[in-house]
Amino acid sequence: MAGFTPPPLSSENILEIGSFPIRNTLLASWLVMAILIIGVLIFSKNSRRLIPRGFQNLVETIVEGLFNFFNAVTGSVKQTKRFFPIVATIFIFILSANLLGLFPGFGPLGICEPEAPAAVAASTENLPIATASEVPAENGSAICPQGELLLPFFRSVNSDVNMTLALAIIAVIAIQFFGIKELGFFHYWGKFFVNPFRDFIGFFVGILELISEFSKLISFSFRLFGNVFAGEVLLLVMSFLVPYAVPLPFYGLELFVAFVQALVFALLTLVFMTMATSSHQEEQAEGPLKDDTPKVLPEEMAKIGGTAATT
């Protein structure tokens, strides 16, 4: 494809403060944080009404909807109240970040820089920038003069594996934290390090569970990264092939993926937290998805029936 340069696998440097590189995904994440924090400030100033209207109504709808949804997964209100701050924050942050990455301006706004792959590759520690080997001889697009690449100022936050890895580390450490807090340090780690002489099969299961704890890091980060980065590439390829009308269903797909990936990240974190805070005996008695609707006791039922009959 003449003239099409795929987006680089790692994000690009905007500027460097000392030896700390400020990347375009970092700028975008600051933008997301600014939007969320400003939203919170607006909400905290204007939300004194008992019957909510406007923005307060929206925020309460979101919070209540998330709370009920998480409640259905954990099964107990006390657990949901404990896990809700971090899990809902993860959901709202990833959702906002993914949606903001689809905004106009995330990509075309930038400066044209002459390709200097050696200079930038020296400062990236992860994967080298792709464009060095992929740039064709003639630049078909008219944005930048020949021999120069567009360096976008903002880029979708989760298209950088550093960002998703950071979120995955936070989630996994939070899971361990809640597990240790609920079960105690030795009882929690006793699930993974089992004495082989007392419980031979449990020993192997413990090793497998320990490995699966680490694989959660990989799976969390790469699921989110793969989905968002692949979506970016897909949109660019579609826009390159047929610029009018055809990218629209793919934008729809990207909106859907943005929501689903945020939901899956938060939901999986919640499920793992629920599993981590339950000891093995409890696990056999009740699954993590039991029904916890409030049940009316029989004597209260008779009382209600009695009073209803008299009125």
Next chain:
Amino acid sequence: MDKNLFVAITMAIGSIGPALAIGWLASKAMEAIGRNPEAASKIQTPMILAIAFAEAIAIYALVVALIIKFV
């Protein structure tokens, strides 16, 4: 052989398993919902979780393909 061929092969073979897995998951979930429409929301949440797990495998294949192409 051309590097792009390996990228395509990785992606093609790596998507077979997850595609089958997601299809089976969804079909069993549809069956269960068809038998018991009231339990639809109870079935939906674990189904979405399981589909995300299966899709993650396809994403691993995608990451390997991207690494082959770009690194």
